[in-house]
Amino acid sequence: MVGRIDHLDGERFFEEDLNIFLNRELESFTTLQHTHDFVEICYVGEGCGYHYVEDQVLPVKQGDLFVIPIGTSHVFRPSSPKQDKMLVIYNCIFRKELLDSWHHLLQKDSITYTAIYRPAECRQRWLHVQDKHDTFSTIMQNMYREYLKRSTGFETVLTVMLIQMMVQLQRFEMINETETVSFRLLDEVIHYIKSKYTQNLTVQDVADYFFLSASHFQRLFKKSTGLSFTQYLQNVRIQKCCELLKSTDIPIYQIANQVGYQDMKFFHALFRKKTGVTPRQYRQNFQELDEADLSYMLQ
Structure with a gap:
C-alpha cells in the first residue's frame, strides 16, 4: 500500500x-x-x-x-x-x-x-x-x-x-x-464522593480537598469516568435511593433527604429520568417481585 x-x-x-x-x-x-x-x-x-x-x-x-x-x-x-x-x-x-x-x-x-x-x-x-x-x-x-x-x-x-x-x-x-x-487519585476521589454524597457536595469542595482547580478536576474526572461530576454524584445518590426503597419502609421523602435532596419535585423528576419509573412505582415493583418469589418458593 x-x-x-x-x-x-x-x-x-x-x-x-x-x-x-x-x-x-x-x-x-x-x-x-x-x-x-x-x-x-x-x-x-x-x-x-x-x-x-x-x-x-x-x-x-x-x-x-x-x-x-x-x-x-x-x-x-x-x-x-x-x-x-x-x-x-x-x-x-x-x-x-x-x-x-x-x-x-x-x-x-x-x-x-x-x-x-x-x-x-x-x-x-x-x-x-x-x-x-x-x-x-x-x-x-x-x-x-x-x-x-x-x-x-x-x-x-x-x-x-x-x-x-x-x-x-x-x-x-x-x-x-x-x-x-492526577488520574491515580481517581480511586480516592470516588471513595471521597461515596463517603460524602449525603452532604451538599460541590465540584469546588472535591477539587479543594485534592488540591486541584475546579476546571482541571472536572476535565480529569470526565476524561477518566466518561461522566461529569454532577452526573456521577446523581448516579451514586439514586443508586442508594434504590437500595433503600428495596430494603426498607422508610418514607420516600426521608430517603430523598438522606441522600442529599431537599427539593422533592427535583428529586422525583431526576429519579424518573434515571430509572424510568417514580420512586413509589420502583418500590411497588420490587415488593410485587418479592411476593412472587415467595409464592413460588412456597409451592
Missing part, C-alpha cells in the same frame, strides 16, 4: 552552511515511505489524511504535530486521491548539530530531548501531540515565513523559534505527566 522504504539524504535539502530547512507540502500518493538522516517536525496545516509511521497507520487532521527522529520511516497520505481531499503539511527539518550549542536549555530526561539526541532509546519511535490551542501552528507558520523572507540573521531567528517549539513540547509532556499522576 505504501511501497518500498526510501532513504532521504539531508544534502538534498540543506543549503551550504545552513542546518535547517522548511517547506509547505501538498501531500500526494507519489512519495514513498522513507527514513532520513535528520530530525523532522511535521505539522498538519490543512485537511486530513493518514500518517504511515513505521508499521502503523495514524489518522491525522489539522493541528496534529509529529517529531520524527533519525531512522524512523514515515510518509503522509491524503484521505483520497481526489484533488478536493487536501492534506497540507508544514515540514521543519534540521540537523541535530544545529542545537548542540543550545541543548543545555532542554531537559535531558524528556521524550523530546531523547527523540533528537538519543533516538535509539525512545520508548516510541516518534512523538505526537495535538495542537489544541494553536501554539505550534503559530510558531511553525512564523518559521516558514521567516525562512521564505531570508532577512538578515534569519537562521538565528529560526533557531530561536525551533528552541521555543522544543520547550513547548517539553511543557506539553509535563502537562500529560501531571494528568497521569
